Amino acid sequence: MRFALIGSLGFLVNEAALYLLLHLGHLNKDQGFFPAFLVAVTFTWWGNRTITFREHAADKGLLREWAAFLVANSFGLLANAALYFSLVHFAPAPASNPQIALAAGTLTGMLFNFAASQRFVFRKNSAQP
Numbered sequence: 001m002r003f004a005l006i007g008s009l010g011f012l013v014n015e016a017a018l019y020l021l022l023h024l025g026h027l028n029k030d031q032g033f034f035p036a037f038l039v040a041v042t043f044t045w046w047g048n049r050t051i052t053f054r055e056h057a058a059d060k061g062l063l064r065e066w067a068a069f070l071v072a073n074s075f076g077l078l079a080n081a082a083l084y085f086s087l088v089h090f091a092p093a094p095a096s097n098p099q100i101a102l103a104a105g106t107l108t109g110m111l112f113n114f115a116a117s118q119r120f121v122f123r124k125n126s127a128q129p
Contacts, residue, residue: 003114006047011106014040015099022098029088029098036102037077044113045069053122065121072116073109080109 017039021032045066049057058065087101094100 002052003048003117004110006044006052007106007110007113009047010040010044011103013043014106015102018098018102030085032098033081033084033102037080041070041073041077042066048117048122053117056122069117069121072120073113075116076109076112079112080105083108 014036017036018032021027021036022029025032027035048069049065082105084098084101084105087095087104088098089096091101095104
């Protein structure tokens with residue numbers, strides 16, 4: 001439940017970042033995807049390390065832990081990006097709307113990310129991968 005809560009908040013952060021990048025940053029829907037993801041993945045890493053997996057978070061090496069989280073969540077990113085780009089480029093409206101496509105991609109990626117985060121980043125033993 002905590003992972004889903006952080007993921008849901010991360011989704012809102014991702015949506016807000018994408019919206020700002022599209023409308024204030026004047027990026028197109030392709031250019032805005034990855035910077036918005038970096039904002040959201042950083043938010044979810046911090047939330048998961050302080051709430052979801054707090055007893056397994058690294059005592060030091062925050063950058064290393066963040067990088068491990070980013071790598072572990074790359075499979076979720078691939079699933080997310082594949083669905084997002086497919087929808088925005090090939091689906092009819094409203095599914096082609098970047099915010100709707102991002103929601104669908106995020107839900108898909110979250111399934112991959114929980115397993116990867118639990119197994120590779122925030123393991124019960126304190127050793128990092």
